[in-house]
Amino acid sequence: MNKNIVIIAVILLVGFGAYYISSNKGTTNESNQSTAQTYYNAARGIKFQYPSEWSVDSQVVDGPNPIIAKFDKDADTSLQLLHSENIDDLTFDSYATSSLEALEFTPGYTLISEETIDVNGVKTYQVTATYEGDIKGRSIYFMSPDNSRLFVIIYRSTQDKFDQFLSEFDGTLNTLELN
Numbered sequence: 760m761n762k763n764i765v766i767i768a769v770i771l772l773v774g775f776g777a778y779y780i781s782s783n784k785g786t787t788n789e790s791n792q793s794t795a796q797t798y799y800n801a802a803r804g805i806k807f808q809y810p811s812e813w814s815v816d817s818q819v820v821d822g823p824n825p826i827i828a829k830f831d832k833d834a835d836t837s838l839q840l841l842h843s844e845n846i847d848d849l850t851f852d853s854y855a856t857s858s859l860e861a862l863e864f865t866p867g868y869t870l871i872s873e874e875t876i877d878v879n880g881v882k883t884y885q886v887t888a889t890y891e892g893d894i895k896g897r898s899i900y901f902m903s904p905d906n907s908r909l910f911v912i913i914y915r916s917t918q919d920k921f922d923q924f925l926s927e928f929d930g931t932l933n934t935l936e937l938n
Contacts, residue, residue: 879936
């Protein structure tokens with residue numbers, strides 16, 4: 760199996776596991792604040808804003824690879840930032856192709872859409888899919904400007920809440936900055 764597919768499959772499976780573990784915690788943040796907080800990781804060269812009513816999972820933020828940050832809207836809805844280094848000879852196009860191939864190995868995965876989009880000058884690959892029927896997710900794949908690191912921002916929620924909070928995820932994505 761291609762090394763890139765294995766790397767991406769591991770990133771996706773870890774993200775899946777973290778989502779299911781956090782969704783079973785049963786904690787909810789009911790704040791109605793509308794201001795944004797800033798996530799900045801100088802070592803990994805990434806910065807974005809997220810809604811202040813999303814709680815930061817302090818057990819995950821700036822953790823080891825691959826998950827470096829996790830934000831929860833409620834027990835069913837989260838945003839995760841995944842990261843990987845040492846991506847020998849991986850280009851954006853091969854990354855996008857490998858990502859789709861890796862998703863085929865994800866149990867219960869059904870592709871809804873895929874596209875390449877520009878976010879604040881960053882070329883990204885966006886995949887929207889359902890998982891195990893009830894979970895819907897949107898994953899945004901992108902590489903650092905020097906192509907030495909790859910990132911995935913994953914927005915996941917139950918099908919009934921996905922569209923409700925999608926604008927908050929899109930707002931977060933639109934503040935993305937890479938160094």
